Amino acid sequence: MISIARNNLSCLFSNPNSYLCNPNVLSFHFFSAARAKRFIIPSPEIYDVLVHNHQFSPELAAHASSRLPKFRSPERADSILSFLKENSFTTTQLEKLVIHNPRILGFTIEGFKSRLKVFQDLGLSSEEIAKIISSNQGILHSCMASKVIPSLSMLKALLGSNDEVARLLKKCAWFLTHDLEKTLMPNVEILKSCSIPIERILHFLYTNPRCFLVKPDIMRKSVDGAIKFEVPQTSTAFIYAVAALSHTSEGMWEVKLETLRDLGFSDDDIFTMFRKQPNVFSASTKTMKNKIELLLATGKYNIANIVSNSTALGRSIEKRLQPRLQILGLMESRNLIQQWPSLSRVASFTDDRFFERFIRPYYDKIGEENITKIFGGRQKKIDL
Structure with missing residues (x-):
């Protein structure tokens, strides 16, 4: 039964701009490109504004100013960055915007004001607007009339109010730069065709927003996979099964299955776990493997225990599993307990x-020192 879904899954949409969230990757990617184009000379005036007026790193400033061969207005750049700072953009957020496309340094303040007002009308604070725009820099370069505003209208029609639209955008700003008529709307219809109540679909939209931005054929294959795994369509688990499948490419899914088999799980075990707790399959293969090996290494829990209590694989190793297993091991070594609690209790x-x-x-x-060492500052203060 496990093999039925193997050939039906395709890769989740990729985010070509995801590296923009990592300053180190930013530096490597763009500065390598800059070194390959040594004939582009940085503008010393713009560089000075970025570094001395707005605290950009020298490397970022040099690269950004070198990408503006036709724009040499330090006054305009300074006024734009000052305006954005007045509207709660941090230096880190400004660096993301500028390195993504230095042309924003040539924008007019009026142009920025009109864009910000669209978000202010949703009831978003200046800090929230800065976070949304810096998390999806494409918003600044998307046409407001033909892209952003129509997307906002579709979201409001679906969600019912500006407050709900704002709530969603704080979770995921990518809804404003994707074609919602080709992603979100058909994906909602696919889920509705499975007799999933719209209230549950909208809840899922808030908790797994990017799942709705995949291509409809991926959503359809993921739905078909969940059905073939016999996850009840009336259950909450069904929609999480769809999410797990839509976030995993066919190749990675096979790697995940082989890893579980190598750890001792049968295909029936995997099938059972997926039906009960499909959301744990959204984790990376490495994360799943580490959790399983940690539990098995205690000698107290086996494959059957994990299959029966697969929610344990959804818990944090650092914050929950490891410290609890460690304290139980200490208690056993001091003959304080004869039998370990069930995995369900440990995990839940x-x-x-x-x-x-x-x-x-x-x-x-046990001693307060040991408890503090194992649990850090999270131990409960107990009055005896």
């Missing part, structure tokens, strides 16, 4: 409940 109990149930009775014998 809140911090408060876990401390009250398993640590409080032995607090003095």
Whole structure:
């Protein structure tokens, strides 16, 4: 049954601009390109404005100013950056905008004001607007009349209010630079055709927004895959199964399956876990493998336990699994417990409940120093 979905999945849409979120990658990519074009001479005037007036790094400033051979107005650049700073853009955000396309240094303040007003009318704060625009620099270069405003209108028609549109954009600004008529709207219709209530679809839109920006054929294949895995369409798990499949290319899906098989899971085990907790399959193969190996290494939990309590694979190693397993191992070594709690309890109990149930009775014998060492500043202060 596992193999039925292997040939039906294609790659999730790729984001060609995702490297813009990483300053180190930014530097490597653009500065390597700059070195390859040594004939382009940086504008010393623009460089001076960027570095001394607005605290850009010298490397970013040199590269940005070298990409403006026809624009030599330091006054305009200074006024634009000052205006954006007055509207809550940080230096880091400004660097992202300028390195993405230095032409914004030639924009007029009036042009910027008209763009910002569109977002202000949604009720967004200046800080929120700065975050949205800097997370998707293409917004500044998209036509407001033919792209941004129609997208906002479609979102409002779907979500019902400006407040809800603003809420979505704070989650994912890419809705303003994608063709929603070719992505979002048909994907919503595909899910509706599965008898999924619109309320659940909209909730899913807020929690997994980029899933709705894939091509409809990917969404359709993901829906078909979830159906073939026999995930009930009336369940919440169905929509998370669609998300997991749409975020995983066919090749990576096969790698994930082979990794689980190598760890000792049968195809029926994998099938069962996917039906129960498809969202855990959204994690990377490495992350899943690390969690499984951590649990198996205790000698207290086996494959069957993990299959029965696959929610454990959705928990954080650093914040939940590792410290709890470590404290239980310490307690066992001191003969404070004879039997470890079930994996369900270890994975699902809140911090408060876990401390009250398993640590409080032995607090003095474990020692506050050990608890602090294992849990850091997250340990519960217990009054004895």
